Amino acid sequence: MSERKITETEILNRVYNAADHETLMSAYRDWAAHYDSDLLGRFGYVAHIATAKALHEALKGVTEARILDAGCGTGLVGEELVKLGYRHLDALDYSAEMLAQATQKAIYDKQMQADMTKRLPIDDDRYDAVVCTGTFTYGHVTGAAFDELVRITRPGGVIVFTIREGAYEEYGYRRRMLDLETADAWELVSFYDTPYQLEEGNTCKMCTYRIAS
Ligand SMILES: C[S@@+](CC[C@H](N)C(=O)[O-])C[C@H]1O[C@@H](n2cnc3c(N)ncnc32)[C@H](O)[C@@H]1O
Secondary structure, three states: OOOOOOOHHHHHHHHHOOOOHHHHHHHHHHHHHHHHHHHHHHOOEOHHHHHHHHHHHHOOOOOOOEEEEEOOOOOHHHHHHHHOOOOEEEEEEOOHHHHHHHHHOOOOOEEEEOOOOOOOOOOOOOEEEEEEEEEEOOOOOOHHHHHHHHHHEEEEEEEEEEEEOOHHHHOOHHHHHHHHHHOOOEEEEEEEEEEEEOOOOEEEEEEEEEEOO
16 A cells, blocks of 8 residues: 555545545545545445445345446445345446556456546446445535436336435435436435444435336
8 A cells, every 4th residue: 555645634625625526536546545444444434335235125135236336436335235245246437546446356347437427438228226325425426417327227227326415405416316206217215314424423315216117
């Protein structure tokens, strides 16, 4: 692991206060090697475990499902899914350095460097399920990205994602989620508050949707 040049708190501030995408990606570039130890060791991150559990429930334990881990970061969600028996996982993230950490874990079939705010290089209806943890939050990806997740998930498939507390209303996620419900693009399966980082005492919304058949 490379020598650390910035503290855990400083990097978190850079990530959540990034003025633009370039600044955000530069923060993740500097954080990638220390991300797992900071989140798990210092911040008590648990959202990856909660997401895997929510997906497992929605898929009713069908472990053959082909799953995309969107905004996969270093692959923490993927690791939890592997523990539950899932074996067909692909990874997508815009940060090359975060994706490189995920690749090292050798749990994903395919790694894609792509921007979730743009059209994804993925065919329609490609996945049985998509998970996206920690990426619908301040300064990262807006609710416009839900449309692409819907497009790449097959009819009857599921999408599980977290939304950081506060950002839900403020960032327009709620509005886009409701619009997609009204348009019958997806239907709500479950929606609840769950801890995000135990040491920071913050929560997220755990959202599970099923794509219309
Ligand atoms: C807080 S991390 C969460 C990583 C992982 N899902 C987890 O639970 O540990 C957010 C991730 O979103 C990625 N990200 C931010 N903006 C993105 C975008 N526009 N497209 C794709 N990934 C993006 C970042 O590179 C980072 O890896």
